[in-house]
Amino acid sequence: MKSIGVIGAGKWGSALAYAFSEKNDVVITSRTPRDLPNFVSLEEALKCEYIVMAIPAQQVSTWLKENFRFNGQKVLVVAKGIEASSGRFLNDIYRPYVPDANIAFLSGPSFAVEVQKSLPTALVVNSTNEELARDFADIFPSFIKSYTSTDVIGAEVAGAYKNVIAIAAGICEGLGLGKNAAAALISRGLVEMQRFGLAYGAKKSTFTGLGGAGDLFLTASSTMSRNFRVGLGLAKGKNQDEILKELGEVAEGIGTAYALHEISEHKDLYLPIAKEVYEMLEGKDPQESLKDLLSK
Numbered sequence: 001m002k003s004i005g006v007i008g009a010g011k012w013g014s015a016l017a018y019a020f021s022e023k024n025d026v027v028i029t030s031r032t033p034r035d036l037p038n039f040v041s042l043e044e045a046l047k048c049e050y051i052v053m054a055i056p057a058q059q060v061s062t063w064l065k066e067n068f069r070f071n072g073q074k075v076l077v078v079a080k081g082i083e084a085s086s087g088r089f090l091n092d093i094y095r096p097y098v099p100d101a102n103i104a105f106l107s108g109p110s111f112a113v114e115v116q117k118s119l120p121t122a123l124v125v126n127s128t129n130e131e132l133a134r135d136f137a138d139i140f141p142s143f144i145k146s147y148t149s150t151d152v153i154g155a156e157v158a159g160a161y162k163n164v165i166a167i168a169a170g171i172c173e174g175l176g177l178g179k180n181a182a183a184a185l186i187s188r189g190l191v192e193m194q195r196f197g198l199a200y201g202a203k204k205s206t207f208t209g210l211g212g213a214g215d216l217f218l219t220a221s222s223t224m225s226r227n228f229r230v231g232l233g234l235a236k237g238k239n240q241d242e243i244l245k246e247l248g249e250v251a252e253g254i255g256t257a258y259a260l261h262e263i264s265e266h267k268d269l270y271l272p273i274a275k276e277v278y279e280m281l282e283g284k285d286p287q288e289s290l291k292d293l294l295s296k
């Protein structure tokens, strides 16, 4: 039995705290206190040997600066996103606080609500420290099949980029463009995220695995995805603020689209879908954008 502290009691942190409780001693903490029997102070949670970080990518940099003290914990980062303000990946953001040997990143297709119902799920623990990845893979319950990989950057790119493609897929659905267009967008999205990942040294095979195609197909084809629902909102002509207010939860694809835009300003990369998603978030007509993407 391992002592696990989950930080961030949103949808995903709560679902993972539930899942990890099958085999471990789990406590949870969050910015907003919750009335839960295992809810503890941040100080208590940080004393656990295993820490699960469920704070969104856009907020974690400030959070780490203000709250985190490393004292040998093993850290599993479960967020999926790239920081909009800087274009930094999560492994870069965490590096000044946690040594590479102590950190792992979770990827794979996993809606929190299904994990919370103990439905079968398969995930990947990614770390440059293989022993640590195996250690974290062991904490998962019987209904979650856990794999390990050393391709941290591939997992990060795939997990973050698929949220942007899911926004595009939601727009496609919202505009009623049909299943042919959706399949084209999703498969071109997979190629686009792979091309981006390869430029950062990711492994090609990661993009056809659970954290790549697996998570992309899940998120880009279901209204259960918050990012897909952002796309539906954009297709209806709503702006970002209205959409986020209705959603009431995080949609990492928005910040990540801005991050990809920031990155593409400095690097010569061809990111057509991400570019259109960024432009639609900035007010471009979705009909125009999808026409630009899907017609000759």
Ligand SMILES: NC(=O)C1=CN([C@@H]2O[C@H](COP(=O)(O)OP(=O)(O)OC[C@H]3O[C@@H](n4cnc5c(N)ncnc54)[C@H](OP(=O)(O)O)[C@@H]3O)[C@@H](O)[C@H]2O)C=CC1
Pocket: 007, 008, 009, 010, 011, 012, 013, 014, 030, 031, 032, 033, 054, 055, 056, 057, 059, 063, 078, 079, 080, 081, 110, 111, 112, 113, 248, 249, 250, 252
């Ligand atoms: N939901 C899902 O199915 C999955 C989500 N993910 C990823 O997990 C991450 C979290 O998503 P999810 O839990 O669903 O999102 P939610 O919107 O449900 O929750 C967001 C969480 O972030 C915390 N938070 C927000 N801003 C801050 C801040 N400034 N400082 C500290 N804490 C903050 C909130 O704390 P509080 O509520 O206490 O204010 C809350 O715990 C995202 O990166 C998402 O992409 C990955 C796989 C599946």
Ligand SMILES: O=C(CO)COP(=O)(O)O
Pocket: 080, 108, 109, 110, 111, 112, 163, 166, 215, 218, 219, 224, 225, 226, 227, 228, 250, 251, 252
């Ligand atoms: O990452 C997820 C599933 O793997 C959750 O996606 P959404 O944030 O779009 O709901």
